[in-house]
Amino acid sequence: MTEDRARRTDDAPQVLALDDALLGAEPVHAFAFDTVEGAVGPLSFSFENYKLLVTEQPAGTLSVATWNLLNVFDEIDDGGPATPEPSQAEQARKRGKIVRGIVDQLRAPAVIAVQEVEKLALLQAVAAETDRYAASRGRVTRYRAVLLEGNDERGIDVGFLLDEERVAVGDVRQLGADTGSTGACQDGPDGNLVYDRPPLAVDVRPVGAPPTARVTVVANHFKSKFGGTPANDFFEDCRVEQAQLLRDNVRGLPQVALLGDFNAFRDSRILAALGAGGYADTVDAIPADRRFSFVFQGRVQFLDHLVVSPALRGRVEAVDSSKLDSDTPFPRFENDPTTGFSTSDHDPLISYLRLPATHS
Secondary structure (H helix, E strand, O other): OOOOOOOOOOOOOOOEEEEOOOOOOOOOOOOOOOOOOOOEOOEEEEOOEEEEEOOEOOOOEEEEEEEEEEEEOOOOOOOOOOOOOOOHHHHHHHHHHHHHHHHHHOOOOOEEEEEEEOOHHHHHHHHHHHHHHHHHOOOOOOEEEEEOOOOOOOOOEEEEEEEOOOEEEEEEEEOOOOOEOOOOOOOEOOEOEOOOOOOEEEEEEEOOOOHHHOEEEEEEEOOOOOOOEOOEOHHHHHHHHHHHHHHHHOOOOOOEEEEEEOOOOOOOHHHHHHHOOOOEEHHHHOOHHHOOOEEEOOEEEOOEEEEEOHHHHHHEEEEEEOOOOOOOOHHHHOOOOOOOOOOOOOOOEEEEEEOOOOOO
16 A cells, blocks of 8 residues: 555654755645655755755746735825935834745745835835845745735825846836725725725746746735724725726736735635636635634634635646734734734735746
8 A cells, every 4th residue: 555644653754854944945845745846955864864955936937915015105205195205224123024034934925925015115125135145045046026005094105026036027007096986985084086005017927937927916905994883884885896906907918816905804705806717815824723824812723815706727836824913912913023023903915826937
């Protein structure tokens, strides 16, 4: 009989471990009984076991993440509603935590959608520091910051960090920035616009990959849940309209990943509206004990999502929720710039997409 796992009582089990602990290595995402193909790296022997030290993933694998960074502001008072105005020292501490979260915990994804960043210059500073820190850890990255100003009264926007060492960047555009509401989003602080933070779309493909590997990634930050109650579903209705407009604006694009802070639970009408367009929420594949990205009053839940079009459904190799924030005590780590823990109130999510093979 063929066994598919080694047991404690086996005299000489045939075991080969995949070890992703090498500096700069891509993480190995696999569950029990999974078949892993295409792992590349040197063979070693330690602790009485052979190990393949993984140094890269198969060509055409695209790592895509999303992270609500929580109030990335500068020290300048731009008027309007009261907002944080951190000192330059406080900005540097926050930036250091973001950088370490990206490199040490997320292993520097090729595409990172971010939320709650006030200005492009702040995101550019994160990109530059990430490159420097990655280099100190033996990894080469070349992050490009992308951010377009939206309509939010606090000035927070969505954006991207795109590693141009690994992805070719195409068209960048906002979706529905000037679209008026049919009713659900009217008379808000941003007038009658559907979006206060318009979705930001970017076309990317792995460097060297054919045009068929192109993916349109869309960063989102839907209407806040703040102030909403079960008896007042105004905000929920607005988010449904936002989801419907988003779905309409990406209709016809073959490979699309919608990611970000949707301020929506897994069983919400927002996700149902996206599902009506054939989109699938990948967070359902996260192991049950890690299946959340936010904790509110002690209750775990999802507000953040990674949603893919039908063409990408079969190409999601792995997805996970990195427990940088919701599982760590803020008072212990929030002022520690040497760690990415307790950077935000949202956990980042990351997925790996297997795209059509690169040209030979």
